[in-house]
Amino acid sequence: MGKDVVLLEATECGAGATGRSSGFITPDSELGLGQLVIRFGASDATLLWRAAQHACERIRSEINQLQIECDFVPADSLLAANTTGKIAAIRKEHEAHERLGFRSDWYDREHITEILGGEGFTAGVRTFGTFAINAFAYAQGLKRAFIAAGGRCFEGSPVTEILSNAVRTNDAVAQSQTIVLSLDRYAPVLGIETKDTYHAQAFLTVTEPLTDDMWQHIFPEAPLLVCDSDLIYQYFRRTGEGRLLVGGGLLSETYAAKENPNPRAFRKIERYARQRFPGLKDARFTHAWQGFIGMSKDLLPIAGRSPTEPGHYVAMCGAGLPWSVLAGECVAAQVIGDSTPIDHFFVPKRTFNRVEAFQPILGKPLTWALSYYFAKQWP
Numbered sequence: 269m270g271k272d273v274v275l276l277e278a279t280e281c282g283a284g285a286t287g288r289s290s291g292f293i294t295p296d297s298e299l300g301l302g303q304l305v306i307r308f309g310a311s312d313a314t315l316l317w318r319a320a321q322h323a324c325e326r327i328r329s330e331i332n333q334l335q336i337e338c339d340f341v342p343a344d345s346l347l348a349a350n351t352t353g354k355i356a357a358i359r360k361e362h363e364a365h366e367r368l369g370f371r372s373d374w375y376d377r378e379h380i381t382e383i384l385g386g387e388g389f390t391a392g393v394r395t396f397g398t399f400a401i402n403a404f405a406y407a408q409g410l411k412r413a414f415i416a417a418g419g420r421c422f423e424g425s426p427v428t429e430i431l432s433n434a435v436r437t438n439d440a441v442a443q444s445q446t447i448v449l450s451l452d453r454y455a456p457v458l459g460i461e462t463k464d465t466y467h468a469q470a471f472l473t474v475t476e477p478l479t480d481d482m483w484q485h486i487f488p489e490a491p492l493l494v495c496d497s498d499l500i501y502q503y504f505r506r507t508g509e510g511r512l513l514v515g516g517g518l519l520s521e522t523y524a525a526k527e528n529p530n531p532r533a534f535r536k537i538e539r540y541a542r543q544r545f546p547g548l549k550d551a552r553f554t555h556a557w558q559g560f561i562g563m564s565k566d567l568l569p570i571a572g573r574s575p576t577e578p579g580h581y582v583a584m585c586g587a588g589l590p591w592s593v594l595a596g597e598c599v600a601a602q603v604i605g606d607s608t609p610i611d612h613f614f615v616p617k618r619t620f621n622r623v624e625a626f627q628p629i630l631g632k633p634l635t636w637a638l639s640y641y642f643a644k645q646w647p
């Protein structure tokens with residue numbers, strides 16, 4: 269578009285939430301289709317879902333076109349009920365897909381074992397065409413493509429101050445009429461969207477590479493991206509190296525103000541994996557890490573022009589890789605004087621929910637915990 273673009277990155281591209289993520293590329297990174305229908309009605313939910321599917325496809329086509337090596341693993345998604353009590357809730361997600369014409373397959377207790385081994389799964393909803401990646405490698409691949417296209421990228425250049433028409437680092441000042449702030453959960457550190465952004469902490473661990481027999485037991489048919497039905501949910505998948513990657517969290521740590529590698533959280537997800545798959549009894553968990561996911565109070569991105577600084581745009585708090593891509597697309601369109609059909613859902617300074625009025629009394633952690641609960645209420 270003839271724009272001269274400079275990218276300033278504090279450490280390395282992908283070193284924030286992106287590179288720490290578990291790399292599930294699915295439209296429902298936080299919000300299911302049924303949840304969108306309840307909040308926005310069938311028509312807008314369909315619009316948002318199609319947009320999220322498009323973002324997944326954009327990631328896939330960039331990987332293919334730019335030949336980014338990022339441990340791409342094609343795998344359908346499975347939302348699995350953990351208990352009998354959760355079956356009705358996930359059934360509604362399946363029904364929302366069917367009603368709006370999106371493909372999904374239902375597996376009851378008798379049939380779920382055909383696609384998912386392990387103990388205690390009572391039903392599942394399978395959706396199609398999803399995949400997983402190593403998102404750090406993906407971000408680094410995008411960086412190389414950006415540079416090849418003439419962009420200037422400065423890693424190791426934390427922005428220390430944001431002015432109307434410039435940003436300052438320790439070594440330099442970059443001047444521009446247009447400044448896009450894609451800071452996710454780091455935004456409040458620079459005084460950006462302080463009231464409207466916070467974070468949730470998630471924990472991940474991976475096993476050593478497992479044997480083919482073990483994989484046959486876990487996924488008898490084909491690898492899946494599995495997410496369970498708990499409010500602080502667990503999720504797992506196979507990596508390209510044949511490791512089991514398992515994620516989850518502890519309610520007490522999810523809204524912690526500071527990153528905290530609490531060993532109890534890692535023990536909890538290891539225990540979960542071993543209980544579900546007793547064959548993992550002697551398997552070693554070799555790596556573990558945690559990270560903060562930037563979030564708004566309604567779990568949709570905050571993206572668009574700043575109402576107070578006309579040359580400033582924000583694109584953050586996607587709470588999911590495809591939704592972060594949508595935030596970026598929305599802002600990129602606006603910067604060149606264009607728009608996307610979903611811009612109005614992401615507007616900065618929008619009203620998020622009824623809880624936010626009490627934020628000064630409740631404080632951020634409790635406000636976000638309640639907001640998360642309301643945003644995610646099962647249909």
Ligand SMILES: Cc1cc2nc3c(=O)[nH]c(=O)nc-3n(C[C@H](O)[C@H](O)[C@H](O)COP(=O)(O)OP(=O)(O)OC[C@H]3O[C@@H](n4cnc5c(N)ncnc54)[C@H](O)[C@@H]3O)c2cc1C
Nearest residue numbers: 278284285286289290291292426427452454559587588589
């Ligand atoms: C443990 C974990 C698991 C997850 N799993 C998944 C998943 O499986 N699927 C999914 O879709 N999503 C997942 N997510 C969420 C997803 O990773 C994020 O929503 C998404 O990556 C956010 O992208 P972003 O570019 O907005 O933020 P980030 O990737 O955090 O990028 C922000 C960047 O800003 C840089 N920065 C910060 N301060 C400054 C400064 N002062 N100057 C310059 N640069 C600065 C940071 O270094 C960082 O690189 C997960 C997140 C975590 C933490």
